[in-house]
Amino acid sequence: MLWIKTFIGVLFQALLLATLVYLPAWTLYWTDALIWAVTYYSIVSVGCIYLLLTKPASIEARLNFPSENQPQEDKLATTLMFMALGIGLISCPLDVFHLQLTPIFTGVLKISGLLILIIGLFFIIASMDANEFAETTVNIQEERGQRVIDSGVYSLVRHPMYTGFLLFLVGTNLWLGTYLSLILSILSIAIALKFRITIEEKTLINELEGYKEYSERVKTRIIPFIL
Numbered sequence: 001m002l003w004i005k006t007f008i009g010v011l012f013q014a015l016l017l018a019t020l021v022y023l024p025a026w027t028l029y030w031t032d033a034l035i036w037a038v039t040y041y042s043i044v045s046v047g048c049i050y051l052l053l054t055k056p057a058s059i060e061a062r063l064n065f066p067s068e069n070q071p072q073e074d075k076l077a078t079t080l081m082f083m084a085l086g087i088g089l090i091s092c093p094l095d096v097f098h099l100q101l102t103p104i105f106t107g108v109l110k111i112s113g114l115l116i117l118i119i120g121l122f123f124i125i126a127s128m129d130a131n132e133f134a135e136t137t138v139n140i141q142e143e144r145g146q147r148v149i150d151s152g153v154y155s156l157v158r159h160p161m162y163t164g165f166l167l168f169l170v171g172t173n174l175w176l177g178t179y180l181s182l183i184l185s186i187l188s189i190a191i192a193l194k195f196r197i198t199i200e201e202k203t204l205i206n207e208l209e210g211y212k213e214y215s216e217r218v219k220t221r222i223i224p225f226i227l
Contacts (some may be wrong), residue, residue, distance in 0.1 A: 006048050006059055009205040014041045019213035020086060021176065025093035031174055033093075035114070043118065047125035057132040077199050078136070080167075088169040088185035094108035102179040113174025120167030126153045132162060148210040150217070156224045158215060159200075162193055163222050197221055 018037045022028060039223055051059050097102055105113060130152030139174055140167035173182040200222075204211040 002053055002056060002059060002063075005063060006052060006147060007045070008045055009063065010041070011049055014044070017089060018116040019124060020089040020160060021093060024090050025097050027097070030093075030222060031170075034163065036117075036172065036176055039114065041123065043121045043125075047121070047128075051125070051128055054131055055132055058134065061135045062128065062134060070143075073199050075194060076193070077196040080195055084185075084188040084192040085165075085169070088181075091181035091184045092173060095180045096176070097179040099180070102181075104172050104178050105182075109174055113171045113176075115171070117168050117171025117175060120164045120169075120171055123164030124161055130154055132158075144209065147215045148208060150214050153217065156220075158218050158221050159197060162197065165194070170199040179208070193222065 014037065016035075017040065021033050021036070025033070048059065095101055104110075131149040131154060132148045133149070153163075157163055166189055169185050170182070173185045175187070176215065201215070205215065
């Protein structure tokens, strides 16, 4: 059942993201978007198979959707994250096909975008591999014996899943978008991550034993040695 739920979720997610890219473009004849979609679906599918075989608890945690008891501030943070994702994806075809206010990326910058988004997806998978408690909402899972995770990518940054999310959006904009879409994407994700991380760390420091000490050892939140 977990395998079925996982791949239904992956397919739904892939179709949703593709819709956010293709619908504003109003054309299916966009080779770069097809490469982007195939790359995303392939990496996520392989990553899910690996996690289902080795760390099924991580998949189960990600399938725990927001409950009625989710705090209002976390609901707002989740909404901002989804909005940032939408802005980051929709702004690419809007400027490329319609507004045409700024140039599209070409050459090395464009190719680097594909590499960056791939690294971002691997960061997300590595986060789930290291942390079986990574749910979609801020929630201390006492019934599962949640503890501080400080190994793997968590030894580099405190929020590696958000690192992956940021890299995925930046890489997507370099590959599919324009200078305008990249700026809009970075601004929106910066606001969303600032709000979400503030809420998350307040909860973790107050309610999860050892997290304060961990945050003092691993100084950076998203970008190793920088931010």
